[in-house]
Amino acid sequence: MSREAPVLAIDQGTTSTRAIVFAADTSILGQAQQEFPQYFPHAGWVEHDAEEIWESTLATVRGALSQARLQAGQLPALGITNQRETVVVWDRRDGKPIHKAIVWQDRRTAGLCQELKEAGQEARFTASTGLLLDPYFSATKVAWLLDEVEGAREAAEAGHLAFGTIDSFLIWRLTGGRQHLTDATNAARTLLFDIHRQAWDAELLDMLRIPAVMLPEVRDCADDFGTCDPALFGAAIPIRGVAGDQQAATVGQACFETGMMKSTYGTGCFALINTGERAVASTHRLLTTVAYRLDGKTTYALEGSIFVAGAAVQWLRDGLGIIERASDSSALAETADPEQQVVMVPAFVGLGAPHWDAEARGAIFGLTRGCGPKEFALAALESVAFQTRDLIEAVRADGALDKDLVLRVDGGMTASDWTLQRLADILGAPVDRPTVLETTALGAAWLAGHAAGVWPDKAAFAATWKLDRRFEPQMAPDLRERRLALWQDAVRRTLTTR
Numbered sequence: 351m352s353r354e355a356p357v358l359a360i361d362q363g364t365t366s367t368r369a370i371v372f373a374a375d376t377s378i379l380g381q382a383q384q385e386f387p388q389y390f391p392h393a394g395w396v397e398h399d400a401e402e403i404w405e406s407t408l409a410t411v412r413g414a415l416s417q418a419r420l421q422a423g424q425l426p427a428l429g430i431t432n433q434r435e436t437v438v439v440w441d442r443r444d445g446k447p448i449h450k451a452i453v454w455q456d457r458r459t460a461g462l463c464q465e466l467k468e469a470g471q472e473a474r475f476t477a478s479t480g481l482l483l484d485p486y487f488s489a490t491k492v493a494w495l496l497d498e499v500e501g502a503r504e505a506a507e508a509g510h511l512a513f514g515t516i517d518s519f520l521i522w523r524l525t526g527g528r529q530h531l532t533d534a535t536n537a538a539r540t541l542l543f544d545i546h547r548q549a550w551d552a553e554l555l556d557m558l559r560i561p562a563v564m565l566p567e568v569r570d571c572a573d574d575f576g577t578c579d580p581a582l583f584g585a586a587i588p589i590r591g592v593a594g595d596q597q598a599a600t601v602g603q604a605c606f607e608t609g610m611m612k613s614t615y616g617t618g619c620f621a622l623i624n625t626g627e628r629a630v631a632s633t634h635r636l637l638t639t640v641a642y643r644l645d646g647k648t649t650y651a652l653e654g655s656i657f658v659a660g661a662a663v664q665w666l667r668d669g670l671g672i673i674e675r676a677s678d679s680s681a682l683a684e685t686a687d688p689e690q691q692v693v694m695v696p697a698f699v700g701l702g703a704p705h706w707d708a709e710a711r712g713a714i715f716g717l718t719r720g721c722g723p724k725e726f727a728l729a730a731l732e733s734v735a736f737q738t739r740d741l742i743e744a745v746r747a748d749g750a751l752d753k754d755l756v757l758r759v760d761g762g763m764t765a766s767d768w769t770l771q772r773l774a775d776i777l778g779a780p781v782d783r784p785t786v787l788e789t790t791a792l793g794a795a796w797l798a799g800h801a802a803g804v805w806p807d808k809a810a811f812a813a814t815w816k817l818d819r820r821f822e823p824q825m826a827p828d829l830r831e832r833r834l835a836l837w838q839d840a841v842r843r844t845l846t847t848r
């Protein structure tokens with residue numbers, strides 16, 4: 351196979367699906383993107399239609415191939431990266447989902463998590479999975495489906511139902527129902543996978559009454575995940591790379607060394623720091639997770655997860671209607687009155703790390719008669735910087751950051767220079783934006799190309815990382831401290847677990 355061969359990546363995100371064809375030098379040959387509907391059937395519930403996700407996958411892969419003027423047969427491999435934790439349960443007999451997908455942001459299982467916590471089970475879950483008992487993760491969502499969808503439990507026990515995160519569901523569909531697989535990074539987000547033994551945890555499955563027969567087989571991130579049904583794209587493209595989107599971004603940002611950190615600003619914000627072969631147990635409510643698994647060797651990460659980053663900008667657009675496009679938010683924030691002290695805690699679906707308060711809801715403090723859309727825009731964008739700062743403090747307190755912080759950033763929101771400048775100001779540390787902003791897709795493409803033997807090794811790939819712009823902190827330290835104090839007070843007043 352030629353080392354010049356292009357590689358396709360499918361990036362199935364929370365709000366849109368993208369397909370991108372990368373050339374061997376990581377330039378983009380063709381791409382397509384499609385948004386799909388979000389369903390909010392009750393307060394705190396978030397669903398997707400897995401069929402709509404599937405349709406958007408087919409359309410974007412075809413669109414990207416056509417824009418790149420390539421035939422499927424010219425691709426040695428494709429990679430899949432995906433919104434993590436989101437649960438699809440489908441019937442193996444007809445491949446149809448039994449219910450809408452329950453999205454990672456969905457809080458409907460907060461009660462079950464609380465019951466398990468009160469029964470003293472959190473430490474058991476954390477010791478094995480590196481995670482916490484929060485509705486964010488897949489396990490309690492699967493349990494909910496088995497309890498609530500008529501006939502589901504019996505069908506699952508009879509071996510008819512399959513559970514998967516979005517990667518698994520797409521692999522199943524792409525291979526014409528021949529493969530039920532996932533990778534170690536996605537498995538690590540289910541709250542059912544022992545990240546130390548790299549195996550499903552039978553005791554946790556029992557505790558949640560989830561039959562093991564529903565689960566996919568777990569493979570490395572660069573591995574053989576079957577081949578696409580040739581009827582879909584005209585040829586059987588091999589699926590050779592899979593990783594959850596935050597882990598794929600860690601790879602795409604070439605954070606291969608211990609201590610390297612990236613933060614991705616999409617719907618939510620997720621900061622991962624590579625901790626090497628050591629699964630560091632956090633004492634500050636961060637998650638321990640799999641960064642990637644290559645050739646059977648697991649590299650771990652500490653992760654801080656924030657549920658609302660770009661989603662706050664979407665709320666300015668769709669909820670308040672004060673902007674037309676997400677990109678209008680910066681111009682509005684720039685013209686906000688500097689005398690106003692508005693602070694927004696965007697706890698629309700509770701708060702993630704380091705607070706883990708599933709019941710908290712969003713709040714805005716400091717309103718005066720002089721406040722309007724500009725101050726709301728500023729507060730929404732600045733909340734992302736404050737939340738990142740809280741994560742980094744937790745990483746430092748866990749002792750995982752032993753050198754000066756330089757944060758590599760990516761994701762849709764990093765198109766906003768204002769946001770990145772404010773991020774550097776609030777962190778008091780430099781923020782690096784690379785030239786390739788599609789790092790998530792690039793990471794998945796690298797994994798697939800690596801497995802297929804057509805892309806360079808880790809070191810050569812890392813050498814292709816290029817800086818677009820470094821944002822240096824400019825805010826006066828006393829102003830930063832004043833703003834931080836306002837934020838901390840606002841969070842304190844928002845938490846239900848004070």
Ligand SMILES: Nc1ncnc2c1ncn2[C@@H]1O[C@H](COP(=O)(O)OP(=O)(O)O)[C@@H](O)[C@H]1O
Nearest residue numbers: 363364365616617660661663676677762763766
């Ligand atoms: N110029 C911008 N300024 C601020 N936010 C933006 C901008 N462009 C996109 N966003 C936000 O980024 C998010 C989309 O980023 P993306 O990485 O595609 O997310 P996801 O993978 O979660 O679907 C949206 O929430 C959107 O509001």
Ligand SMILES: O=P(O)(O)OC[C@H](O)CO
Nearest residue numbers: 363364433434616617618
């Ligand atoms: O869709 P994103 O990019 O916000 O990522 C979602 C995460 O994978 C959820 O854990």
